[in-house]
Every structure is written in C-alpha cells, then in structure tokens.
Amino acid sequence: xxxxxxxxxxxxxxxxxxxxxxxxxxxxxxxxxxxxxxxxxxxxxxxxxxxxxxxxxxxxxxxxxxxxxxxxxxxxxxxxxxxxxxxxxxxxxxxxxxxxxxxxxxxxxxxxxxxxxxxxxxxxxxxxxxxxxxxxxxxxxxxxxxxxxxxxxxxxxxxxxxxxxxxxxxxxxxxxxxxxxxxxxxxxxxxxxxxxxxxxxxxxxxxxxxxxxxxxxxxxxxxxxxxxxxxxxxxxxxxxxxxxxxxxxxxxxxxxxxxxxxxxxxxxxxxxxxxxxxxxxxxxxxxxxxxxxxxxxxxxxxxxxxxxxxxxxxxxxxxxxxxxxxxxxxxxxxxxxxxxxxxxxxxxxxxxxxxxxxxxxxxxxxxxxxxxxxxxxxxxxxxxxxxxxxxxxxxxxxxxxxxxxxxxxxxxxxxxxxxxxxxxxxxxxxxxxxxxxxxxxxxxxxxxxxxxxxxxxxxxxxxxxxxxxxxxxxxxxxxxxxxxxxxxxxxxxxxxxxxxxxxxxxxxxxxxxxxxxxxxxxxxxxxxxxxxxxxxxxxxxxxxxxxxxxxxxxxxxxxxxxxxxxxxxxxxxxxxxxxxxxxxxxxxxxxxxxxxxxxxxxxxxxxxxxxxxxxxxxxxxxxxxxxxxxxxxxxxxxxxxxxxxxxxxxxxxxxxxxxxxxxxxx
Amino acid sequence: xxxxxxxxxxxxxxxxxxxxxxxxxxxxxxxxxxxxxxxxxxxxxxxxxxxxxxxxxxxxxxxxxxxxxxxxxxxxxxxxxxxxxxxxxxxxxxxxxxxxxxxxxxxxxxxxxxxxxxxxxxxxxxxxxxxxxxxxxxxxxxxxxxxxxxxxxxxxxxxxxxxxxxxxxxxxxxxxxxxxxxxxxxxxxxxxxxxxxxxxxxxxxxxxxxxxxxxxxxxxxxxxxxxxxxxxxxxxxxxxxxxxxxxxxxxxxxxxxxxxxxxxxxxxxxxxxxxxxxxxxxxxxxxxxx
Numbered sequence: 019x020x021x022x023x024x025x026x027x028x029x030x031x032x033x034x035x036x037x038x039x040x041x042x043x044x045x046x047x048x049x050x051x052x053x054x055x056x057x058x059x060x061x062x063x064x065x066x067x068x069x070x071x072x073x074x075x076x077x078x079x080x081x082x083x084x085x086x087x088x089x090x091x092x093x094x095x096x097x098x099x100x101x102x103x104x105x106x107x108x109x110x111x112x113x114x115x116x117x118x119x120x121x122x123x124x125x126x127x128x129x130x131x132x133x134x135x136x137x138x139x140x141x142x143x144x145x146x147x148x149x150x151x152x153x154x155x156x157x158x159x160x161x162x163x164x165x166x167x168x169x170x171x172x173x174x175x176x177x178x179x180x181x182x183x184x185x186x187x188x189x190x191x192x193x194x195x196x197x198x199x200x201x202x203x204x205x206x207x208x209x210x211x212x213x214x215x216x217x218x219x220x221x222x223x224x225x226x227x228x229x230x231x232x233x234x235x236x237x238x239x240x241x242x243x244x245x246x247x248x249x250x251x252x253x254x255x256x257x258x259x260x261x262x263x264x265x266x267x268x269x270x271x272x273x274x275x276x277x278x279x280x281x282x283x284x285x286x287x288x289x290x291x292x293x294x295x296x297x298x299x300x301x302x303x304x305x306x307x308x309x310x311x312x313x314x315x316x317x318x319x320x321x322x323x324x325x326x327x328x329x330x331x332x333x334x335x336x337x338x339x340x341x342x343x344x345x346x347x348x349x350x351x352x353x354x355x356x357x358x359x360x361x362x363x364x365x366x367x368x369x370x371x372x373x374x375x376x377x378x379x380x381x382x383x384x385x386x387x388x389x390x391x392x393x394x395x396x397x398x399x400x401x402x403x404x405x406x407x408x409x410x411x412x413x414x415x416x417x418x419x420x421x422x423x424x425x426x427x428x429x430x431x432x433x434x435x436x437x438x439x440x441x442x443x444x445x446x447x448x449x450x451x452x453x454x455x456x457x458x459x460x461x462x463x464x465x466x467x468x469x470x471x472x473x474x475x476x477x478x479x480x481x482x483x484x485x486x487x488x489x490x491x492x493x494x495x496x497x498x499x500x501x502x503x504x505x506x507x508x509x510x511x512x513x514x515x516x517x518x519x520x521x522x523x524x525x526x527x528x529x530x531x532x533x534x535x536x537x538x539x540x541x542x543x544x545x546x547x548x549x550x551x552x553x554x555x556x557x558x559x560x561x562x563x564x565x566x567x568x569x570x571x572x573x574x575x576x577x578x579x580x581x582x583x584x585x586x587x588x589x590x591x592x593x594x595x596x597x598x599x600x601x602x603x604x605x606x607x608x609x610x611x612x613x614x615x616x617x618x619x620x621x622x623x624x625x626x627x628x629x630x631x632x633x634x635x636x637x638x639x640x641x642x643x644x645x646x647x648x649x650x651x652x653x654x655x656x657x658x659x660x661x662x663x664x665x666x667x668x669x670x671x672x673x674x675x676x677x678x679x680x681x682x683x684x
Numbered sequence: 685x686x687x688x689x690x691x692x693x694x695x696x697x698x699x700x701x702x703x704x705x706x707x708x709x710x711x712x713x714x715x716x717x718x719x720x721x722x723x724x725x726x727x728x729x730x731x732x733x734x735x736x737x738x739x740x741x742x743x744x745x746x747x748x749x750x751x752x753x754x755x756x757x758x759x760x761x762x763x764x765x766x767x768x769x770x771x772x773x774x775x776x777x778x779x780x781x782x783x784x785x786x787x788x789x790x791x792x793x794x795x796x797x798x799x800x801x802x803x804x805x806x807x808x809x810x811x812x813x814x815x816x817x818x819x820x821x822x823x824x825x826x827x828x829x830x831x832x833x834x835x836x837x838x839x840x841x842x843x844x845x846x847x848x849x850x851x852x853x854x855x856x857x858x859x860x861x862x863x864x865x866x867x868x869x870x871x872x873x874x875x876x877x878x879x880x881x882x883x884x885x886x887x888x889x890x891x892x893x894x895x896x897x898x899x900x901x902x903x904x905x906x907x908x909x910x911x912x913x914x915x916x917x918x919x920x921x922x923x924x925x926x927x928x929x930x931x932x933x934x935x936x937x938x939x940x941x942x943x944x945x946x947x948x949x950x951x952x953x954x955x956x957x958x959x960x961x962x963x964x965x966x967x968x969x970x971x972x973x974x
Binding site: 418419420439440442444447450451452454455456459460461462463464465473474477478520 | 885886
C-alpha cells in the first residue's frame with residue numbers, strides 16, 4: 019500500500035540566517051492510511067519539531083535544511099502558504115498539547131468548530147451545521163456544549179473539543195502533540211479510548227507525539243524512538259515494548275514505573291547534553307554497551323527483521339533485555355510504639371474565610387477538603403493520591419502553614435502547630451520542608467546555587483563549613499561544580515535535585531513533596547525516585563508524597579491515602595492497596611494507570627449516574643461510582659470502617675467489597 | 685507546561701548583536717555626555733560673560749548660536765547648560781525610582797489594606813496633571829527654596845514616584861506568586877527580606893526599562909519648568925530657561941531658541957531609542973505615557 023506520509027531524510031535547524039544549529043538530522047519514516055505512528059523521546063529530542071513539519075509548519079526561527087515530507091505524494095515543504103492553508107485543518111489536523119491555551123477564551127466552543135468547517139467548506143452534503151455539530155459532540159462523547167465558553171469546561175472536556183474540531187473536516191491525518199500530558203490518569207485513559215474508537219470509525223492516520231511510552235503502547239501500531247534529533251529505532255509497538263533493541267529504547271522502557279513493579283533492566287543514566295554530542299553515535303556518552311569505535315562512527319537506521327530498523331551497530335552483541343520483577347525494597351515497618359511526627363485531625367479547608375453574611379443567606383461554604391485525618395511516623399512515606407482538584411496540594415498548603423484551616427488540628431511531634439505561618443516558631447519551620455512541583459519556579463533565577471543553598475543555613479543559624487554544601491550536593495547526586503551556576507544553566511532534573519538538597523540541608527523531620535516529579539521526563543523521574551529511596555534510608559525523614567501517579571507511588575510509599583473531591587476515601591499499606599483495592603474509586607484509579615501492554619481499557623460507567631451528592635452530604639463519589647448501591651450513597655455520609663492497615667470510607671460493607679473485587683478480577 | 689518567565693539577561697551580548705535603536709540611542713547619549721563634560725571645563729566664552737559680541741548680531745563662526753539680548757554667547761551657555769539637564773534628570777529619576785520601586789514592591793507583595801491605602805494615594809497623585817503638581821509643589825516650597833537644584837530634583841522625584849510605584853507593584857504581584865517566594869516564606873523570612881532578596885532581583889528588568897523611560901521624559905519636565913520660570917535660577921543656563929529668555933529673538937536670531945531646543949529634543953530622542961533597544965534586549969515592553 020502506498021504510504022500516506024513519507025518523511026525522507028528530514029533535517030531541521032533553529033537559529034537565524036548565518037548561524038543555524040541543526041536539531042534534527044536525517045529523520046525518515048513513513049506510515050499508511052489508517053495507521054497510528056508514535057514518536058517518542060525525552061524532552062528536547064526534536065519530536066514536536068518533526069511533527070509540526072507534517073503540517074508544513076515551522077516557527078520563524080527554524081529551517082528545514084534537507085529532505086522532504088511527502089503527503090499523498092505532495093512535498094509539504096515546497097508548498098506555498100495558500101495551498102498549505104487549504105490542507106491544514108482540512109486534510110491534516112492538529113490536536114495541540116494544551117487545550118486551555120489553544121481554544122480561544124472569548125469564543126463559544128461551538129462557534130470555534132463552526133469556523134473550522136466554514137473555512138474549509140467541509141459540511142457534508144444534505145446536513146445542517148447544527149446537526150453536524152451535534153454529531154461531532156456525540157462522536158467525542160460530550161453533551162451539547164456548543165454554547166459554552168472554554169473556561170466552562172474541564173481540561174478533559176476541552177481536549178475533547180479540540181479533538182472534535184480536528185476531526186470536523188474528516189482529515190486523512192491527525193497530528194497529536196502530547197494531547198494528554200496535562201490531564202489526569204483517568205481522563206487520559208478516556209481520551210485514548212476516544213482516539214482509538216475515532217480511528218476505527220473514521221479511519222484516519224495518526225501521528226502521536228509523546229514522551230509517555232506507556233500511553234503510546236495503548237494506541238500506536240508502530241513507534242519511532244527519537245534521540246537528540248535522530249530516529250534510533252523504528253519498530254511495531256508490541257515488539258518494541260517486549261524486546262527493545264536499541265540501548266536507548268531499553269533504558270527508556272526500563273525507566274517507566276509500572277504498577278505491577280515489573281522492570282526490565284536498568285534505567286537511563288546521565289542526560290542529553292547538546293554540547294557533548296560525539297561525532298559518531300549520539301547516544302554513546304550514556305550507553306552501557308558502548309565500545310571505543312562507537313564514538314567516531316555515525317549510526318544510521320538499518321533494517322532488523324520484519325518492519326524493524328535500528329541505528330546501532332552493536333545491536334547484535336547486546337543480549338536481549340530480560341524482564342525481571344523488582345519491587346521497591348520496603349523499609350521495615352515503622353515501630354508502632356514511636357509517636358507520630360505529624361498528625362492531622364479532622365482538618366477542614368476552604369479558600370474562603372467564614373462569613374456571617376453567607377451563613378445568614380444560607381449559602382453553603384465551598385469546602386475544599388473535609389475530615390482529613392492521618393499520621394506520619396518517623397521515616398515513613400505516606401503518599402497522597404488523587405486527581406487534580408482533589409485537594410492534595412491544599413492539604414499540603416495547610417500543613418506547611420500557607421493556608422489557615424477552617425477547623426481541625428495539625429500536630430508536629432505532639433505539639434500543636436499554629437495555623438498561620440507567622441506564629442510558628444523558627445524551629446518548627448525548619449522541621450517541615452516543602453519541595454515544590456515545578457523546579458523552574460521554586461529556585462530564584464537570579465541567584466547562584468551557592469546563595470540559594472546558603473540562605474536557609476544562615477536563616478536557621480545552622481553552622482556550616484565549606485564541606486556542608488558539597489556533602490549535600492553529593493547526597494543528591496551532584497557535585498560542587500554546580501555551586502557557581504544559575505538555575506537556568508541546569509536541567510529540570512538537576513534543578514529538582516537542588517530543591518531537594520535545599521530541603522535536606524536544614525535536617526528536617528518532615529518533607530512535603532508536592533508533585534515533585536510531574537514536571538520531569540520519565541528517565542529523570544526514575545532517577546529522582548531512586549534518590550528519594552536512598553535518602554529515605556539514610557536520613558530517616560518522614561515524607562508526605564503528593565502525586566497523581568500510582569506507579570511512582572508504589573515504588574516509594576509505605577502507605578497510600580486516596581483522596582477524591584477533598585475527602586480521604588481509603589488509606590492502606592501500599593502493597594495491600596495495590597493488590598486489593600477495596601474502594602471503588604481506588605479501583606478506578608488503578609485501572610486507568612497504563613501498563614506497558616495493550617489492555618483494552620474501558621472506563622467503567624457509573625451504576626446510577628443521576629444520583630450525585632452535594633458537598634458534605636453524601637459520598638463524594640456518588641454519581642461516578644460503578645458500585646453505587648442506591649440513594650443512600652448520595653444522601654448520607656459513608657461510614658469509616660477500619661481495615662487491617664488503614665481505613666476505608668464506603669457504604670458497602672468490607673466483606674462485600676472484597677467479594678466484588680474477586681468478581682472483577684475473574 | 686510553559687511558564688512565561690522573563691529570562692535574566694546576565695550578559696549583554698556583543699555590540700554587533702544589539703538592536704539598532706539601542707546603538708543609535710547610545711551614540712546620541714554618548715555625544716551628549718561628552719559635550720556636557722567638556723562644557724563644564726571649557727566653553728568659548730564664559731556662560732555669564734556679557735559683551736562676548738554685539739548683542740543680536742546673529743549666527744557666525746565665532747558665535748554658532750548667536751548672541752542673546754545682553755550680548756552673551758548662546759553656544760557657550762548651551763555647552764555649560766548641558767550637564768545641568770543631565771544631572772537634574774538623572775538625580776531626580778534615581779530618587780523617584782528608589783522611593784517608587786520600594787513602595788511599589790512592598791505594596792504589591794504585602795497586599796491587603798496597606799496596598800489599598802497606598803494605591804489610593806498613588807492614584808490621587810497620578811490624577812493631577814504632572815506639570816500642575818510640579819508647579820504647586822514649587823510654589824508651596826516658598827521663595828527661599830525656589831530655583832535650588834535640590835528642589836527640582838525632589839519635584840521630579842515626587843512626580844515620578846507614583847507612576848513607578850504602579851509598575852513596580854504590578855511586577856511584584858506577578859513575581860510574588862512564584863514558588864521561590866513561597867519557599868522563602870516557608871523559611872519564615874521577613875517581608876523586607878523577601879521583597880529585596882527574592883522579588884527585587886526578578887523585577888530588575890521591568891524596573892530598568894521603566895527607569896530608562898522615565899529618564900527620557902525628565903528633560904522635558906525640567907525644561908518646561910525652566911521655560912515657565914520655575915526652574916533653576918538665572919543666570920545659570922538651563923536649556924528650558926534659555927528658550928524662555930530668548931523667545932523674543934525667535935525672528936531676529938532663531939538659533940538662540942532652536943539651539944537649546946534641538947539639544948533637548950536630541951537628548952529625549954536619544955533616551956527613547958536607548959530605552960526601546962534596552963527593553964527589546966531584556967524582553968520587556970515599555971509602557972508609554974508620562
């Protein structure tokens with residue numbers, strides 16, 4: 019069959035006339051109508067740059083130096099603006115990464131889709147615009163939201179709108195640039211499910227760009243792995259995941275945390291440094307299998323077996339990766355006799371201050387989190403897991419003192435903590451350290467690393483000598499050479515290490531890690547997790563680990579607390595929780611986490627969708643729960659039942675939950 | 685997730701990569717500076733020397749800008765006056781910058797009732813036309829202070845401070861949401877420490893462009909005050925004052941007016957080009973308006 023897209027020897031450079039820097043070299047691949055091709059790689063490898071060229075698009079500071087991009091036999095790189103405009107949206111459509119910024123905020127979403135159809139005169143014959151819009155919304159699983167503005171929709175709904183817009187002209191090719199990166203696990207899975215069904219119903223080809231191999235495994239037929247601007251391996255998706263050939267693909271796959279704890283070989287070491295790329299194989303500096311001649315010999319894709327190609331001359335010498343099962347080494351159960359470092363009791367949180375007027379008018383206060391109680395023992399890691407908006411970070415804010423709780427108490431070492439930051443003692447401030455989600459924003463860009471690290475030492479009056487900083491840098495896997503750099507000279511992973519070092523420097527009792535991995539690449543993530551595991555052993559510091567990623571959590575946490583719409587639904591030992599997720603919501607979360615195999619995920623439909631609860635009355639899950647037993651769920655607060663290692667909050671009695679679990683497994 | 689962060693420009697790149705306006709502005713300002721320095725030490729005639737030539741005899745090679753009504757060489761006065769405008773503009777803007785930035789950063793970071801009160805005061809001051817505000821202040825200062833350079837500097841500062849306050853406040857409010865500020869708060873740092881250690885360095889780009897922009901309008905304000913007779917006391921040759929003194933000679937000897945006028949104009953244009961280039965280099969957009 020003739021391929022729909024043929025990319026031949028594509029080379030792209032960024033810069034300006036006279037000083038071009040080549041970022042993509044000699045990329046060639048093709049795929050047929052109806053096929054889903056995935057491009058995967060770490061950030062900065064050039065995957066999005068290549069993908070946008072498939073729309074004939076390049077930013078003003080980029081230049082396609084070599085090669086051609088053939089779409090149905092036409093070279094997109096040579097087309098003029100008018101013909102490109104006719105193609106884009108009509109025959110080649112884009113689903114952008116961030117729907118919040120790519121939908122026009124001042125325009126109703128229906129009008130935005132209508133605009134697309136009108137521009138390309140793509141209304142099917144004998145159909146009114148209204149019917150076509152309704153059809154599109156049904157197609158992407160939305161109710162009729164055409165009259166709404168983008169901000170009235172959730173992130174997942176917005177992404178569905180951009181998908182509806184992209185398929186509105188029945189394109190031949192859909193280019194998806196990390197379409198699910200900003201979304202929750204459960205929403206991610208629903209979008210993937212949607213794309214799969216769209217593909218079978220419309221029959222368009224897809225180019226799916228992502229850094230998330232686990233997601234790709236759910237949707238792509240073939241995958242191209244990119245490294246430093248070159249394709250290093252092209253293989254059918256299943257073959258790649260089960261037996262990667264190129265050392266980089268292996269490392270990438272090994273870096274992915276999975277819930278079952280299966281891991282094949284070692285993760286990637288080092289990081290891509292554009293200034294240290296040898297003339298030969300670009301992966302040589304990070305490769306475990308490199309020989310002396312790798313450095314000088316450029317590698318090109320050569321066919322390996324059926325439908326596979328790899329750019330590594332030593333692929334035959336490398337023994338196939340053996341999958342092995344490595345569970346995170348559990349620290350011995352913390353002694354129950356030891357008093358808790360942190361205990362939180364009946365915490366209720368709200369961003370509004372209580373007002374007499376509201377009570378008088380009978381308006382309910384919007385409570386973000388309620389009835390939050392848990393404990394952390396010394397050296398224990400408790401993970402707080404939930405979708406975005408579930409109140410995870412809000413709880414962390416309250417513990418750190420940046421949000422005054424509405425009610426309830428927080429105790430550190432048995433002493434009550436003042437609700438406001440300013441009333442806490444310096445010693446208390448030292449003992450709780452906070453690590454933020456985004457290392458780009460948590461380090462002052464105008465200060466050198468030395469000054470960033472020295473400031474807390476001086477502030478808390480901790481004695482230090484020249485070696486203190488070096489020691490802490492070594493403990494997070496960096497060296498003293500970083501002290502005189504500015505944060506922008508560091509990679510994201512290195513910055514997060516500095517942030518961790520800053521927190522550890524003052525010898526805290528409790529570390530609050532607020533989604534500290536979500537801004538990082540998979541390979542970087544896995545190394546930060548390793549770092550945290552070793553720090554946990556050495557420093558015996560308690561950690562409150564906030565994450566939406568259950569796979570990461572299972573590697574690190576002793577206990578997991580599951581949060582939904584501001585309420586703790588279940589708390590249990592990590593192993594217990596993963597093996598028998600009693601609570602229906604925990605089941606939903608676990609099922610949505612992608613593994614490395616196609617798993618025919620189907621999101622569960624709620625048992626009684628109509629019966630939702632209002633805040634503070636029924637179970638927060640009512641209306642979404644697949645095991646809802648009736649009116650009682652929506653109307654009365656579920657009881658808290660204690661289990662062996664924690665508690666569970668559900669109307670369904672424990673014994674029935676277990677039975678339901680076994681049924682689901684069978 | 686792409687956070688829009690103004691990148692710290694630590695190294696100003698080589699001369700050939702700088703934007704054109706920056707180069708042009710820098711050259712004009714350099715010429716002004718040189719001219720002002722020379723004017724302090726040497727002028728063809730004394731700036732207050734009467735009878736340097738025949739009064740009203742027009743331009744000639746000896747007197748490129750002609751002579752005024754009492755026979756003083758206008759070019760000598762123009763040369764000597766150059767440093768006065770520069771110094772007054774600079775000192776006034778610096779003073780306004782320091783007070784305005786400090787108030788604005790604290791107001792923007794602390795927020796709450798302090799911010800409310802400060803901003804109402806600032807709005808009240810901005811709502812008065814700047815020339816009227818300046819004149820009222822000079823009249824209120826009384827005859828003893830009138831004409832003193834220090835008074836002019838303070839007046840320029842008071843006119844500018846509220847405007848700078850607003851810019852600084854907006855910048856501080858944006859930076860205050862960053863996590864490194866939260867990190868400092870969680871350490872228990874005091875307000876001033878957060879404002880000057882964490883926020884100030886990260887608003888430096890905005891403030892630098894604002895400073896440069898204000899500096900470019902200062903000669904106009906000072907010139908206007910001089911023209912109206914509220915500026916530096918005669919016979920000190922301040923350019924605005926010279927235009928005012930010689931305006932009767934506009935027909936008879938136009939260069940006596942155009943000379944200082946062109947001086948002011950080129951200075952302002954130089955500053956403006958410089959600001960424009962600087963803001964492009966720092967990735968900021970200057971907010972126009974007096």
